[in-house]
Amino acid sequence: MCGIVGHLGNQNAAGILLEGLKRLEYRGYDSSGLAVLQDGSLAVTKRVGRVKELIGAIKQAPVESTIGICHTRWATHGEVTEENAHPHLSSDGKITLVHNGVIENYNTLRSFLTSKGFSFSSETDTEVLCNLIAYHYAKEAETAEGSRFATSVRKALLHVEGTYGLAALCANCPDEMVGARHGSPLIQGVGREEILLASDVAALVSRTPDVVYMNDGELVHIVGNQFSLTTLDSEDIKPVINTVDWDVSEGELGDFEHYMLKEIFEQPTALENAMRGRFSQDGSTAKFGGLNITPQDLRQIDRILLCACGTAWHACLTMEFLIEKYARIPVEVEYASEFRYRNAPLDKNTLVMVVSQSGETIDTLAALRESKRKGYTTLAITNGVGSTIARESDGGIYQHAGPEVGVASTKAFTSQLMIGSILALYLGRLRDMSFNDGVEMVEGLKQIPSLVEKIVQLSEDIHRIAKKYVHKQDFLFLGRQSMFPIALEGALKLKEISYIHAEGYPAAEMKHGPIALISEDCPSLFIATEPDTLSKVVSNMQEVKARKGQLIVVRSESCTMPEGLADDEMVIPDCHPVAAPILASIPVQLLSYHIAVERGCDVDKPRNLAKSETVE
Numbered sequence: 304m305c306g307i308v309g310h311l312g313n314q315n316a317a318g319i320l321l322e323g324l325k326r327l328e329y330r331g332y333d334s335s336g337l338a339v340l341q342d343g344s345l346a347v348t349k350r351v352g353r354v355k356e357l358i359g360a361i362k363q364a365p366v367e368s369t370i371g372i373c374h375t376r377w378a379t380h381g382e383v384t385e386e387n388a389h390p391h392l393s394s395d396g397k398i399t400l401v402h403n404g405v406i407e408n409y410n411t412l413r414s415f416l417t418s419k420g421f422s423f424s425s426e427t428d429t430e431v432l433c434n435l436i437a438y439h440y441a442k443e444a445e446t447a448e449g450s451r452f453a454t455s456v457r458k459a460l461l462h463v464e465g466t467y468g469l470a471a472l473c474a475n476c477p478d479e480m481v482g483a484r485h486g487s488p489l490i491q492g493v494g495r496e497e498i499l500l501a502s503d504v505a506a507l508v509s510r511t512p513d514v515v516y517m518n519d520g521e522l523v524h525i526v527g528n529q530f531s532l533t534t535l536d537s538e539d540i541k542p543v544i545n546t547v548d549w550d551v552s553e554g555e556l557g558d559f560e561h562y563m564l565k566e567i568f569e570q571p572t573a574l575e576n577a578m579r580g581r582f583s584q585d586g587s588t589a590k591f592g593g594l595n596i597t598p599q600d601l602r603q604i605d606r607i608l609l610c611a612c613g614t615a616w617h618a619c620l621t622m623e624f625l626i627e628k629y630a631r632i633p634v635e636v637e638y639a640s641e642f643r644y645r646n647a648p649l650d651k652n653t654l655v656m657v658v659s660q661s662g663e664t665i666d667t668l669a670a671l672r673e674s675k676r677k678g679y680t681t682l683a684i685t686n687g688v689g690s691t692i693a694r695e696s697d698g699g700i701y702q703h704a705g706p707e708v709g710v711a712s713t714k715a716f717t718s719q720l721m722i723g724s725i726l727a728l729y730l731g732r733l734r735d736m737s738f739n740d741g742v743e744m745v746e747g748l749k750q751i752p753s754l755v756e757k758i759v760q761l762s763e764d765i766h767r768i769a770k771k772y773v774h775k776q777d778f779l780f781l782g783r784q785s786m787f788p789i790a791l792e793g794a795l796k797l798k799e800i801s802y803i804h805a806e807g808y809p810a811a812e813m814k815h816g817p818i819a820l821i822s823e824d825c826p827s828l829f830i831a832t833e834p835d836t837l838s839k840v841v842s843n844m845q846e847v848k849a850r851k852g853q854l855i856v857v858r859s860e861s862c863t864m865p866e867g868l869a870d871d872e873m874v875i876p877d878c879h880p881v882a883a884p885i886l887a888s889i890p891v892q893l894l895s896y897h898i899a900v901e902r903g904c905d906v907d908k909p910r911n912l913a914k915s916e917t918v919e
């Protein structure tokens with residue numbers, strides 16, 4: 304949700320900034336802009352549309368400077384227009400600002416600034432903050448030039464209510480850049496002859512592996528290739544430089560047409576990486592390096608609360624099923640956005656776990672903070688190494704799925720399911736699960752990558768099926784038990800990338816309402832992989848067929864269908880029950896992908912969405 308890059312060094316900034324911005328485009332892509340300090344004044348270029356529009360504009364009218372900031376926007380305040388795009392420029396031309404977050408008291412501040420003679424050309428909260436910095440800059444005329452700009456940012460932020468990750472330049476300060484963070488991520492890249500700022504390490508790793516993850520309430524003042532980190536109250540902070548282990552080529556598209564397809568095909572590797580080093584030597588249980596909670600303490604846990612948003616919430620629903628089944632610990636799943644405002648009764652033996660691909664989702668972060676504030680032990684499952692959620696939780700498990708660029712989550716989802724399965728095994732073995740059951744489960748988990756490899760090879764067959772359903776406007780996704788979350792995820796995937804209305808339900812719930820939707824125009828996708836409930840699911844399918852509904856079935860090899868019942872089938876291999884949710888997810892992802900591409904949709908950047916929701 305909005306991407307920021309800033310650069311101060313001794314090379315031309317524009318190319319470096321735009322390369323970084325391309326890598327952050329998944330965060331927002333309705334407009335973008337770039338500002339540099341050129342010949343003593345701030346030159347701002349903005350374009351509506353994708354970053355490539357901005358790149359084209361800079362090619363036509365190149366800018367020359369070693370200092371600059373840029374931004375790709377996901378609109379919060381004001382429509383998608385050039386005026387509302389960032390960077391904003393203060394009305395006195397002194398300050399330019401890029402910002403991710405929401406300034407909640409911007410109306411009050413705007414009235415104040417208008418009374419002081421500042422004017423506005425956009426509807427955004429960011430322009431208000433930009434003018435507020437300029438107001439303080441003018442007021443600080445007496446302050447020595449070396450600290451005047453940073454002081455004015457600091458003073459402005461003390462009057463702000465809301466969230467921000469920001470980078471600012473001042474027309475009078477050719478070798479200074481100021482960044483600050485509260486609630487929205489900001490990371491510094493520390494190169495040999497350059498310092499960068501960005502919302503995500505993805506924008507930095509091609510320049511430097513050395514980064515400083517800023518925390519809320521911190522401000523960085525960069526002067527040349529030196530920087531100082533302080534609190535908003537000017538207390539010095541010793542920066543911790545982390546070295547990021549990130550292969551830049553992992554984030555490249557390669558031979559694939561879309562990141563989403565690439566990431567679907569990367570699942571065997573991502574799942575292998577999620578398992579690597581996590582099984583005990585005797586092959587009957589698991590081990591995790593970073594839980595920071597002893598087996599003794601884990602045995603005392605009598606309830607687990609799982610919090611997440613979107614796809615990660617669906618992963619939590621599957622984890623609930625797995626942990627209750629294999630570890631016999633009661634689990635509850637909450638939308639993080641609801642939990643944070645609800646005073647849910649928890650007792651001291653409750654373990655709170657948050658799940659987030661990015662590790663930056665603001666609602667999930669808020670749920671984590673609220674749980675910590677109440678004194679609960681917190682764990683995080685995240686793909687975001689060094690992310691805010693990873694840093695603020697008491698312990699956690701990294702997914703190691705590699706960068707996920709497509710806005711629609713695929714490999715991160717299945718790797719969360721893998722981590723959840725291994726965790727269920729571990730917790731189960733700490734309690735009642737037998738050695739033999741543990742060994743069998745480990746064997747079942749180890750087979751997953753090769754089985755997934757076989758399923759992704761069905762892509763072209765699934766493509767042929769997809770073509771038959773391209774013009775449908777409604778879809779039902781149905782599954783029972785551990786397949787219900789996969790049905791929900793299937794419906795989310797289809798709607799977010801193809802804009803087809805889709806709903807997920809437990810198959811048996813169909814008769815309590817959704818059956819009213821069934822017609823020739825509303826196909827149903829059933830997931831039938833569990834022999835125990837197969838006969839019931841087949842009855843539900845027959846109810847659909849009786850109402851002229853088309854049937855697409857994802858089934859396991861041994862869950863055979865009555866002749867002629869399914870219109871289309873996608874068959875996955877038989878497997879240990881723990882593996883079934885992961886395996887069943889793959890055909891559902893591929894079907895959504897191919898339908899969306901056939902409809903001409905931009906699957907990697909679906910309308911109105913952003914990969915990482917860092918504002919509420």
Ligand code: AGP
Pocket residue numbers: 612613614615658659660661662663664667710711712713799912913914915916
């Ligand atoms: C996934 O396809 C979605 N775009 C979205 O629901 C996402 O899962 C959600 O915003 C949570 O993100 P996180 O895992 O990074 O916290």
